Structures are given as structure tokens and as C-alpha cells.
Amino acid sequence: xxxxxxxxxxxxxxxxxxxxxxxxxxxxxxxxxxxxxxxxxxxxxxxxxxxxxxxxxxxxxxxxxxxxxxxxxxxxxxxxxxxxxxxxxxxxxxxxxxxxxxxxxxxxxxxxxxxxxxxxxxxxxxxxxxxxxxxxxxxxxxxxxxxxxxxxxxxxxxxxxxxxxxxxxxxxxxxxxxxxxxxxxxxxxxxxxxxxxxxxxxxxxxxxxxxxxxxxxxxxxxxxxxxxxxxxxxxxxxxxxxxxxxxxxxxxxxxxxxxxxxxxxxxxxxxxxxxxxxxxxxxxxxxxxxxxxxxxxxxxxxxxxxxxxxxxxxxxxxxxxxxxxx
Numbered sequence: 001x002x003x004x005x006x007x008x009x010x011x012x013x014x015x016x017x018x019x020x021x022x023x024x025x026x027x028x029x030x031x032x033x034x035x036x037x038x039x040x041x042x043x044x045x046x047x048x049x050x051x052x053x054x055x056x057x058x059x060x061x062x063x064x065x066x067x068x069x070x071x072x073x074x075x076x077x078x079x080x081x082x083x084x085x086x087x088x089x090x091x092x093x094x095x096x097x098x099x100x101x102x103x104x105x106x107x108x109x110x111x112x113x114x115x116x117x118x119x120x121x122x123x124x125x126x127x128x129x130x131x132x133x134x135x136x137x138x139x140x141x142x143x144x145x146x147x148x149x150x151x152x153x154x155x156x157x158x159x160x161x162x163x164x165x166x167x168x169x170x171x172x173x174x175x176x177x178x179x180x181x182x183x184x185x186x187x188x189x190x191x192x193x194x195x196x197x198x199x200x201x202x203x204x205x206x207x208x209x210x211x212x213x214x215x216x217x218x219x220x221x222x223x224x225x226x227x228x229x230x231x232x233x234x235x236x237x238x239x240x241x242x243x244x245x246x247x248x249x250x251x252x253x254x255x256x257x258x259x260x261x262x263x264x265x266x267x268x269x270x271x272x273x274x275x276x277x278x279x280x281x282x283x284x285x286x287x288x289x290x291x292x293x294x295x296x297x298x299x300x301x302x303x304x305x306x307x308x309x310x311x312x313x314x315x316x317x318x319x320x321x322x323x324x325x326x
Contacts, residue, residue, distance in 0.1 A: 010035070011043055011050075015061065018073040026069040044071065094119050149212050150191055153179045157219045160193070163211040164204055167258070172210055173197070178219035180227055182206075192228065194221035201225050241277035244284055245299040248272050252294035255287070273298075285310055 010033055017032075018024060030040040044063050061076040097116040153160050160177050178194040180201070188205055195202040201221075243262075248255055249271055256264045256274050265273040278284060281303050288297050288307040297304045 011047060014043060015047060015073060015076050018071055019076060022072050023070045026065065026071055029071060041065075047073070090119060146206055146209050146212050147189075149214050150179060150182060150206070153214055153219065154182070159215040159217040159219050161213040161215055162204060162209050165208045165210055167208070176215065177202070177204070178221045180219075180221060180225070183227075193219075194225045201228060203228070241279050242281055242300065242303070244276050244278060244281065244297065244303065246274045246276075246284075246288070246295055246297050248274060248291065248295040249293075252291050255291070255295065259287075281306075289314065 014029075014033065018029070021029075026037055026040060030037045033040065035043075044065065047061055047063050050061050062074045064072045064074075066072075094116065097112055097119065150160070152158070160179055162175055162177055163172055164175060165172050175195055175197040177191070177196065179191055180193045183190050183192060183203075188207070191204045191206060191209070192201065193204070194200070246255065247267070253272060255261075256272065259276060261274050261276045263275045265275075267273055284297065284303065285307050288295060289310055297307050
């Protein structure tokens with residue numbers, strides 16, 4: 001299966017390739033790019049929706065495939081021209097590559113270093129400006145040793161012991177993890193590895209690792225353990241997860257920023273309908289009590305009833321101890 005991270009560089013190479021080879025056979029092009037003919041056809045369907053700003057018919061790339069399976073691409077001269085970066089574009093690329101080079105477990109480090117050196121040589125002014133820019137991916141509460149220890153574990157293929165804070169349950173858990181890679185998603189870095197407690201691949205936000213120890217044991221994820229396709233989203237619920245709907249007032253909007261949500265819908269009165277999925281609804285019950293009048297669970301109905309019972313029990317406890325207003 002071809003993901004977006006594979007498709008974009010393929011598309012950027014595909015158009016110039018076809019411009020210099022008009023009439024190329026679809027079977028030959030698919031073989032050259034290492035994809036199936038069906039995937040190449042999907043790529044070409046996307047190509048003819050691309051073009052210059054304005055996106056009128058005359059601005060879009062034209063793709064013609066004959067009945068015999070021969071491809072011709074036209075109206076795409078701009079993409080075949082040598083790339084020219086503005087100072088700001090070069091600066092953004094240099095900063096991004098420097099950030100990438102600092103990630104532990106980077107497999108294409110030589111390619112990153114080579115691209116960075118070429119950019120810095122070609123855009124000296126931007127390189128000088130970028131040296132004054134500090135990039136902080138994670139909040140500063142992450143232990144400064146965490147990244148170094150994780151990097152060493154990935155390089156040496158050794159197991160880690162983590163103390164990891166789980167905000168949904170408001171608890172710190174202890175677990176052994178066989179590290180697989182580090183990824184940056186939405187400005188935060190995550191360790192992905194085989195968790196021996198859950199017996200599954202899990203993501204751990206680095207700034208929520210309260211302590212980490214490098215164990216004298218090899219990292220041995222099962223052969224079928226594969227990194228997740230993060231193009232599909234950071235949060236990927238399982239088939240048995242419970243679908244939950246909450247409505248929150250403006251004061252409760254922080255919920256959609258703090259917890260992984262499936263969708264967020266603005267309501268006419270300024271409230272928000274939040275949909276999420278979870279294998280364990282206990283934390284949702286605690287969240288609902290914490291929200292108080294600024295939020296409520298509306299689905300599923302049994303969870304809403306449980307939250308109402310929790311609230312009544314809390315009020316009864318206050319009344320029993322004489323803490324409510326008379």
C-alpha cells in the first residue's frame with residue numbers, strides 16, 4: 001500500500017520523468033517507479049488535478065492515457081524548471097533539516113546531512129539567519145537525558161524501561177519497551193516501540209516519559225510488529241473502542257486540544273460537539289466531572305447515565321460530610 005509520504009516524492013519525480021518520455025507505456029513506468037499499474041493510475045488521476053494557482057482548466061497539468069496504455073503529460077513546464085527558493089523558503093528548509101538531523105534513530109542521516117550542506121552553501125544568507133533560530137519540538141519539561149538515552153537505545157538496539165505518565169488515567173505506569181523509531185507529529189516527538197506490558201506497538205510522547213533506563217537486554221520486537229502508518233493520523237482507534245460524544249461550552253474547548261478526537265463540530269450557540277473513541281471510558285467519566293457545567297456526555301446513553309450517577313454520588317458525599325450549602 002502506498003502512503004502519502006511515498007506518494008508525494010513519487011509524484012514530484014513522475015511528472016518530469018513523463019515530460020521527457022512522451023508516450024511511455026504505463027506498464028514500463030509502473031515498473032520503473034516500483035508500484036503497481038493500479039497505483040500509478042491513481043497517481044496520474046491526482047496529477048491532472050494539480051497545477052498553478054488559479055486552478056482554471058488552462059492552469060492544470062494535462063494527462064492523456066491512450067487505449068493502448070501510453071501516457072502523455074503536457075502543460076507542466078513549470079514543474080520541470082530548476083527549483084528556485086526564496087530566502088524565507090530556504091530558511092524554513094534549513095531549520096527543518098537541522099531539526100530532523102537531531103532526531104534519534106534517523107536512518108537517512110547521510111542524505112539529510114548532504115541536503116543540508118547543499119542548501120547552506122547555496123543559500124548562505126538563510127543559513128546564517130537560521131543559526132540564530134532555536135527549534136524546540138517538545139515542551140521544556142522533558143528530561144534532557146531522555147532523548148540521548150532513546151537515541152542510544154535505537155543505535156544499540158537495546159530495551160528501555162520507562163516511567164510514563166498517562167494523563168487520561170492520571171497515573172504513571174512502569175513498562176519495558178523495545179524501541180523501533182522516533183517520529184515528530186504536530187510538533188511533538190514520540191517514541192514508537194513494542195510495549196511488553198500491552199504486547200503491542202505503542203507511541204510514547206517523549207515529554208511524558210518521567211524517567212528512562214537503558215537495559216542490558218536486546219530490543220526484540222516480534223517479527224510482525226510494524227510501525228504505525230502515521231499518515232492515517234496519530235490516534236487510530238481499535239474496532240472495539242467505544243464511540244463517545246461530548247458537548248462542551250467555550251470554557252471547555254481545551255478538551256479537543258488535549259485529548260485525541262475523531263472529529264470536532266462547531267455548534268450554533270458557541271458550544272462544540274466532540275467525538276472520540278476509547279477502549280476505556282473510566283477516564284471520560286472523570287473528565288466529565290472535571291468539566292462540571294462546561295461539558296456533558298451525550299452518547300452513549302449508558303455512559304451519560306453513569307456520569308450522572310457519579311455526580312449524584314459526589315453531591316451525596318458532600319452532603320453527608322456537611323459540605324453543601326444549607
